[in-house]
Amino acid sequence: MRLDRWLTMLGEGSRSEVKTWIRGGEAAVDGRIIRDSALSFDTEKAELTLRGKRLDGRVVRHVMMHKPAGVLTAARDPKQPTVMDLLPGVYRSIGCMPVGRLDKDTTGILIFTCDGELNHRLLSPGRHVDKVYRAVTAGRLGPEVVEAFARGMDLGDFTAQPALLTILRAGEETSLAEVTVSEGKFHQVKRMFAAAGHEVLELHRRRFGPLELDPELGEGEWRELTEAEVSALRQAAEGRENV
Ligand code: URA
Numbered sequence: 001m002r003l004d005r006w007l008t009m010l011g012e013g014s015r016s017e018v019k020t021w022i023r024g025g026e027a028a029v030d031g032r033i034i035r036d037s038a039l040s041f042d043t044e045k046a047e048l049t050l051r052g053k054r055l056d057g058r059v060v061r062h063v064m065m066h067k068p069a070g071v072l073t074a075a076r077d078p079k080q081p082t083v084m085d086l087l088p089g090v091y092r093s094i095g096c097m098p099v100g101r102l103d104k105d106t107t108g109i110l111i112f113t114c115d116g117e118l119n120h121r122l123l124s125p126g127r128h129v130d131k132v133y134r135a136v137t138a139g140r141l142g143p144e145v146v147e148a149f150a151r152g153m154d155l156g157d158f159t160a161q162p163a164l165l166t167i168l169r170a171g172e173e174t175s176l177a178e179v180t181v182s183e184g185k186f187h188q189v190k191r192m193f194a195a196a197g198h199e200v201l202e203l204h205r206r207r208f209g210p211l212e213l214d215p216e217l218g219e220g221e222w223r224e225l226t227e228a229e230v231s232a233l234r235q236a237a238e239g240r241e242n243v
Contacts, residue, residue: 001059003027004037009059011093012050026051059094062230063087063112064211068219073101073110083110086220099123099208100184108133108205109213111225111233121237122209128182129236132207133189134168137198141167141175145196149179155191163192174201209236 001009007018007027021027022037028049029041041048048057065083067073072082075097084092091112099111099119113119122129149165161183169176175198179189190200206213210232217223225233 001043002038002040003029003034006041006043006048006057006059007050009094010048010055010057011090012055021050056090060114061091061094061096062114062225062233063091063096063222064214064217064225064229065110065112065222066213066217066219067102067107067110069105069107072104073098080104083112087112087222101186102205103187103190103203106203106205107219108203109208109211110205111208111211113233118234118237122233123184125183127237127239129209129239130180130182130207131184131205131209132178132180134204134206135177135179135189135193135200136202137175137177137193137200138173139175139198140170140172141165141177141198142170145193145198148196149192153192153195155185155188155195158185160185160188160192209233 003022004015004018007013008015012018013021019037023035025033025035027034029046031047043057043059046057048055065086067083070081071086072080074082075084076082083098087096094114095116096112096114097116097119099113099122102108102110121127146165146167149163152162153160160181164180166178167175168178179192181188189203193200211225211229214223
């Protein structure tokens, strides 16, 4: 990547600002001052410094967040806080985007990636990337709901694929269940429970494909994925396309 574009992507300054800095000898790559903005470097390997300060030059990054309730899964919103607001600005400038969406009131694992192709593949219905949710529902869940989920459900505008429902606690007032779905339609889990006659009171995603929510992450906290986690995610995205 060109040096001027690289520094701009990292959010260090505007294109014209960084060009001036580079001309003035303020940027160095691998210990050498570079005055030509058009020279290109490997962003994942080369060591970049600006005014003697070492920068984290990676522009391909992947993040796991424990999404809190009350924030939108959107790149930006004029009125409401979004998940992007919980990350340092550099993640926005290098193009990290959430993979799919959780409702405003849903908590749990949300993955971000700067790799648009990976993002697209993980969401493709043919890849069958499983997501595991814990739901607190109104009313007592019984075996008939498990069977309805297992059959697949007609939700009007689409038929939800068979889903695995495990009842963890069935009470008079509320129940707790775990559900595994491979699709990601809008409000899918809530709509499936609604079709079975149960309102979802709380929804939490604890797994996305091969990745389990890191128990060390409190609501609103995030960390970058490890190399092993990125490979597992890439492997899940390579899953057989059968649509
Ligand atoms: N299904 C829903 O209904 N809501 C979510 O946030 C995720 C899945």
